[in-house]
Amino acid sequence: MSARRFPLRATIAALAAALVSLAAPVLADTLQDISKLMKQGQQAQALERTEKYLAGKPKDAQGRFLKGLILTEMNRTPEAIAVFTKLTEDFPELPEPYNNLAVIYAQQKQYDKAKQALEMAIRTHPSYATAHENLGDIYARMASQAYDKALQIDSSNASAQTKLAMIRDLMTASSRPTPGKPVAAIAATAALTPPPAEAKPVETKVEHKPVATTPPTPPASASAQAPATSPPPATAKPSSANTSSDIGKTLDAWAAAWSKKNAKAYLSFYAKDFQTPGGESRASWESERTKRVTKPGNIQVTIASLSVTVEGADRATARFRQNYRSASLKTTSSKLLVLVKQDGKWLIQQERVGK
Numbered sequence: 001m002s003a004r005r006f007p008l009r010a011t012i013a014a015l016a017a018a019l020v021s022l023a024a025p026v027l028a029d030t031l032q033d034i035s036k037l038m039k040q041g042q043q044a045q046a047l048e049r050t051e052k053y054l055a056g057k058p059k060d061a062q063g064r065f066l067k068g069l070i071l072t073e074m075n076r077t078p079e080a081i082a083v084f085t086k087l088t089e090d091f092p093e094l095p096e097p098y099n100n101l102a103v104i105y106a107q108q109k110q111y112d113k114a115k116q117a118l119e120m121a122i123r124t125h126p127s128y129a130t131a132h133e134n135l136g137d138i139y140a141r142m143a144s145q146a147y148d149k150a151l152q153i154d155s156s157n158a159s160a161q162t163k164l165a166m167i168r169d170l171m172t173a174s175s176r177p178t179p180g181k182p183v184a185a186i187a188a189t190a191a192l193t194p195p196p197a198e199a200k201p202v203e204t205k206v207e208h209k210p211v212a213t214t215p216p217t218p219p220a221s222a223s224a225q226a227p228a229t230s231p232p233p234a235t236a237k238p239s240s241a242n243t244s245s246d247i248g249k250t251l252d253a254w255a256a257a258w259s260k261k262n263a264k265a266y267l268s269f270y271a272k273d274f275q276t277p278g279g280e281s282r283a284s285w286e287s288e289r290t291k292r293v294t295k296p297g298n299i300q301v302t303i304a305s306l307s308v309t310v311e312g313a314d315r316a317t318a319r320f321r322q323n324y325r326s327a328s329l330k331t332t333s334s335k336l337l338v339l340v341k342q343d344g345k346w347l348i349q350q351e352r353v354g355k
Contacts, residue, residue, distance in 0.1 A: 031066060043074045061091050061329045065192050068100065072188075077104060088120070091329060092292055095121035095128045096189040102134060103188040111142045119278075123288075126277045127353045130187050244308040247318055247339060250346045251303055255322075258301045263290040271340055271347035300325045303335075314341035 030053055037046035050067045057063055064087055071080035081104055087097035098121035105114035115138050121131035150157055250269065257265035267286055276285040306320040318337045324330070338350035 031062060034066060034070075038070060038073065043070055046070050047074070059090070059327065061087065061094065062192055065097065068097070069188075072100070072104065077108070080104060092295070093124055093324070094192060094329075095125035095131055096192050098124065099128070099131050099134065099187075099189050102131075102138070106134075106138060106141070111138055111145070114138050115142070123277055123280075125353055130189060134187060240308075240310045243310045243316060247308050247316055247346050248306055250339070251306065251318060251320070251337070254348070255301045255303055258293060259299060261294050261299070263293045266293055269348055271342060271349045274348060275350050297326055315339070316346070 030049075034046045034049045034053070037043075037049065047067070047070045050063060050070060054060065054063045054067065064083060068080050068083035068087070071077075071083060081101065084097040084101045084104075087094065088101070091097070098117045102114040102117035102121070105111070105117060115135065118131050118135040118138060121128055122135065125131070151161065254266065254269040257269070267289065274282070276282060300323075302323045304321045304323060306318060309317045309319075311317060316339050318339060320335055321332055322335045323332050333353055336350075336352045337348050339346045340349045341347075
């Protein structure tokens with residue numbers, strides 16, 4: 001199915017702009033040159049350049065993703081699907097390959113497959129707005145098909161006619177769909193989300209002044225006059241600074257367990273009542289996380305710019321920048337964690353990306 005019949009919001013111009021922002025100068029220059037060839041309609045030359053680039057960097061996620069885009073533009077759909085599918089296997093933490101697979105499946109009217117791909121994108125990145133919007137469009141298209149079928153069976157069904165009209169009005173395509181053939185308008189992703197240029201995966205701990213746990217020793221003369229019944233300091237409530245320090249140490253240990261690929265230690269930082277993404281079962285979530293944490297290859301996970309808001313003796317919210325680095329991928333994202341204190345330990349109860 002051609003791009004003209006299924007217009008995508010992403011454009012080659014957007015791809016060019018996104019690629020310019022990549023951090024490594026050589027990488028940016030090479031991929032920018034390729035994107036210029038794509039913009040000029042020279043897809044064959046762009047593909048040739050990409051193949052040469054990947055010959056030296058066969059595991060590079062950005063280059064492989066770009067190859068998938070070029071193959072999509074060239075209508076070499078099976079090959080594009082193969083590229084994006086392999087990316088989801090090698091980099092399951094990236095939502096963009098799942099999203100672009102969904103775009104291709106939508107073009108082929110394989111809406112069930114498109115829905116499954118988008119659900120995986122959202123499972124990987126719950127705050128990925130494009131995938132949420134695209135999933136809504138897929139549901140709209142599936143509903144349109146169902147109402148169309150109802151009208152084929154009973155053309156006088158006024159309720160189905162009204163609902164079909166409403167669904168078509170909600171479509172955000174650039175042109176109106178013809179009866180029975182809604183226009184796919186879900187958005188492709190032009191490039192993998194690059195980390196901000198200033199982001200550096202430097203391990204950063206919470207800055208705070210140490211709080212004294214015992215009162216200072218008074219001068220001898222004052223000590224003699226001190227009342228014998230002074231209440232002990234042990235009754236004082238834990239300070240916010242101490243809580244922030246404890247949470248900072250907890251998150252450092254959480255990131256260290258992830259970096260060491262110790263899935264058991266990593267999962268121990270999550271509370272029993274942890275709210276899993278999409279409400280899936282705890283067992284299913286732990287199985288999926290274990291596969292991702294222990295996948296082959298070295299990784300480094302660090303946190304920066306940690307800010308802790310203490311909401312009580314046993315509840316706090318932590319916001320920070322999470323830096324993820326592997327041999328072929330470097331990403332930075334904002335995270336928000338809601339932590340609760342259980343059995344003397346701070347544990348993660350909620351985890352949100354992009355907050």
